[in-house]
Amino acid sequence: MAKLKSILKKEVQDFIDANINADITRIILSKSPFADVDSKTLAQQIEAKRKAKSKLPTWFKSQKIIYPKNINLQQSSSELTANYKLKQIKGQRIADLTGGFGIDTFAFSQSFSKVDHVERNSELSEIVQQNMASLNVNNVECHTTTAQEFLSTQQDKFDYLFIDPSRRDASQNKVFRLQDCEPDLTKELHFYLSKSEKVYIKTSPLLDLDLGIQQLKNVESIAIVAVQNEVKELLWLVGQESLKDINIKTVNIKTNGTQESFDFNWSDKSIEFSNYAEPQKDSYLYEPNASIMKSGAFQHISKYFNLKKLEVNSHLYASSEKNQNFPGRVFKINQILDYKPKLIKKELGGEKLNLSARNFPIKVEDFKKKYKIKDGGKTYVFLTTTISQRKIILICDKIN
Template sequence: MEFQQLLQSDIQSFITRNLGSDSATLALKKNPFPDVNYASIINQITSKKKAKDKLPTWFFTANIVYPEKISIEQTSSETTAKYKASLVHGEKLIDCSGGFGIDAYYFSKQFKSVFHCELNPELSAIVKHNFSTLNCTNITCYLGDSAEIINQLNQKYDCIYIDPSRRNEAKGKVFLLSDCIPNVIELQNYYFQYTDTLLIKTAPMLDLHAGLLELKNVAEIHIVAVDNEVKEILWKIEKNSTKTPTVTAVNIEKSKTTTTIIDLDQTYNASYCQPKKYLYEPNASIMKSGGFEAISNLFKLEKLHQHSHLYTSNELINFPGRSFIVDNIVPYQKNKIKQYIEKKKLNISTRNFPLKPDEIKKKHKISDGGNVFAFFTTALENEKIVLLCTKI
């Protein structure tokens, strides 16, 4: 196959030497390897550059072959793959939407045998080569439709993993699992003939309530953020589960991982008050969870307003998000804004406020930056306020 030509030592050296080069500029130069498709070589450089931070194990391993850059962009990062692999273990797992194989690689550390299914012949061959290069011997690659492969193999699995892909991007922001391949809604009962546990990965845009309406027997939902950006939602489904699922909001950073567990079966009642000494802004995974009342209960904090999703206290706590000292509370009134806000250098955030940050900056001639964080929000009595804060 063509990708095997890319493994020639002089081509691999050329790829490594040009990782710092601009791919578009490089593409305009003469092909130093006339017998090999130059576009394929350029693609290796482009894709490998994208893999450096996202897939360091692959990047720093010699003789790895990369697919088109879109596959690198769409694949799980090593960080998220490690997390999802920690949720399941056992003898056998089948990955129904194998892709570049990052998830399968980390599942292979939790299972004795992993089966990687992929519809694209070239990608399947590349992944098989890479697993061999990585000395990963307990993964078997299958080419074809995963549902048919499951039927042909006809065996039980401790877990079936699916990362459904969108069928129709033209639907814009509307995201339904029934619009994806494989259609896990239609196939869920079929999968349960071969396993008692499903693990489904979905994109962050999927609404949790919509997912719960579409899927049956959901036992756990994991919202996975990396550096405060939600990357994926994981749905762990147990064949006989009848319980209300728990929601785990995870934020993974280099120095620490923060985990907040919200029990959807429990009733949480928030308490409210005016801003106190400290202000707290939940991380992105908690915001996605919608567990705003729970946060008030779990961390013994008070909310500023039902819809503002900012929390406050007089004593500093260890909070899963950003923490601030409230230096000043400014009513959103013309004379006060002119005195404290207008033409200042501020870091603007809004929560439950009629104007967006860019509109606020333009209206009040505010420039970005500095050490002051300004939260434009709505307080307990529906009054508009600005909290001028110092980040802790």
């Protein structure tokens, strides 16, 4: 801890702040101005704090924060997704069994009376303990041990256990299947449920929902969390008994803190609903956000928002009336072109466009190359297929 404490000295913290935009290579190659903090450590702290500016703004703005190695910072939740979690569950006591850098632990400290941070990496555990003090958090206790060893010493049941299984194998390759992660929840979940009423699990967004439900069994809810239209994590709430249905929460968090949310029941996904139509000029086009796409509720949102689907596999929708509450992007269709090369070259060739393809035989990159199209501009173009199997180009303005 002595080396870590040295990082907290005022002169070292001032140096880090003064060099936050400095060239990292220059910092590494220069002689450290401090006897107890080497150049490599200074560079690592500067680089990590720089990354924290957008990912962890509270940490970035706070004084006397120590940052971990890059891999630990990469694997931590963002502050946006951690803040989402704190609004989903609350109670008296929770244990973060895969504590890491403590971002989720910090969030839980605001919705639970007591939080146990469990981390077997002793240096990381010390860093979190110091940072909690710097952040004025006094209801978090850090334990340098494994989840199994920690739980074996606990007599009372927890309200919740939170687990974010490591998605790196022994060779540090990325994995996402439950049985390939550490801990392996397909084998150890029963033990965790003997220690807590509920288990809250964070998994890779790549995990198949049907497979996760099958393997985790008593799933009560699944939250599909996207940030800026990129799915970042799946959050599974598992209880003691199976329920008749599973609540699915889709959320797309914007960097300004606003959210697009849409909830439904898992059984709604299987509702047969065929409401297809050809798109019309001056009508509205709807593109679901990434969390909706991951959920697979393609028929359900068509029915819920009273939209016409363009084609079974296109996952684009249309309506004559504008629906501002749709969880995704909304466009006004200005022009519809048939996919005829000469026509496309005349209308779009050499233009600056925002291109997307949905269920179309040509990839976006190939289309851009063929017609010399550049990225950018205010016009949005969708390459897609309609219910009549017509290949079309939709030229649109973005409404929201």
